[in-house]
Amino acid sequence: MIKKISHIAIVVPELKDVVGFWVDALGLDVAHTEHVPEQGVEVAFLPVGESDIELLQPTDTQSGVARYLAKRGPGIHHICFEVDDIEATLAHLKEMNIPLIDEQPKYGSDGKKMAFIHPKGTHGVLVELYELPPAEMEQHQEASDDLRRRLRDGREVYTAGAKAFLSRIRHGR
Ligand code: CO
Numbered sequence: 001m002i003k004k005i006s007h008i009a010i011v012v013p014e015l016k017d018v019v020g021f022w023v024d025a026l027g028l029d030v031a032h033t034e035h036v037p038e039q040g041v042e043v044a045f046l047p048v049g050e051s052d053i054e055l056l057q058p059t060d061t062q063s064g065v066a067r068y069l070a071k072r073g074p075g076i077h078h079i080c081f082e083v084d085d086i087e088a089t090l091a092h093l094k095e096m097n098i099p100l101i102d103e104q105p106k107y108g109s110d111g112k113k114m115a116f117i118h119p120k121g122t123h124g125v126l127v128e129l130y131e132l133p134p135a136e137m138e139q140h141q142e143a144s145d146d147l148r149r150r151l152r153d154g155r156e157v158y159t160a161g162a163k164a165f166l167s168r169i170r171h172g173r
Contacts, residue, residue, distance in 0.1 A: 002089075006082040006130045007045070007052040011069050015044055015057045016169035022046055022053065023166070030162040041065050044165070050144065054080075078116070078126035086113045086131035093117065105131070 012018045022028050028046040035042050040063025046053040056077055058066035068077060083089045086105045093100060102115035111133040119126045 001084050003082045003084055005051045006080040006128075007054040008079050009054040009056055009077045009128075010075065011056045011058070011065055011077040012074050013057070013069065015042060015055055018055060019166065019169060022055065028053065030166060033162060033165040035059065039063060039065065044162075047144070076125075078128050080128035080130055082130045082132065084131070086115060086129050089129055090115055093121075098122075105129075111135075 019030075023030060023046070028048060030044050031047050031052075032045040033043065034045075037060075040058055040060030042057045042059050044055045046055070056065050058069055060066060065077065090100060090103065090105070094103070098121040099118035100115065100121075101118050105113035105115045108114060113131040113133075115129050117127040117129070
């Protein structure tokens with residue numbers, strides 16, 4: 001069962017060039033940034049309600065995301081749904097003859113399970129599935145409750161890491 005949209009991922013050539021729109025103009029906050037060397041990307045998460053915008057900047061010209069950017073230009077890269085049981089979802093999709101990139105889920109370092117559905121089977125949209133481990137679901141809930149509280153109490157929402165990130169990309173590395 002699909003629980004919600006976890007995130008919408010957008011590939012950009014340079015994170016520093018798009019912060020002006022996403023943060024300054026739209027007023028979203030960067031809650032979390034991460035360098036993911038296995039995927040050759042730097043990622044910034046901007047919460048929107050109970051979902052996130054995930055900005056992806058390729059850091060390695062050979063990565064799948066870099067090739068996507070070179071071929072198709074900046075734009076939406078994938079949509080991720082959070083599901084309650086990723087194995088059951090993949091089995092169901094397989095039964096429906098939907099081509100999968102990952103027939104078995106991959107594990108993130110935090111215990112999260114992830115799999116991609118092939119865009120051939122989704123009318124051109126790369127779809128990702130997430131199943132969060134139970135502990136993280138609680139943490140996630142706590143984190144978003146906390147974020148909501150802090151937003152209410154005066155928008156002091158940047159984590160130290162995100163603050164440093166913003167100042168780094170604004171003032172150059
Ligand atoms: Co994703």
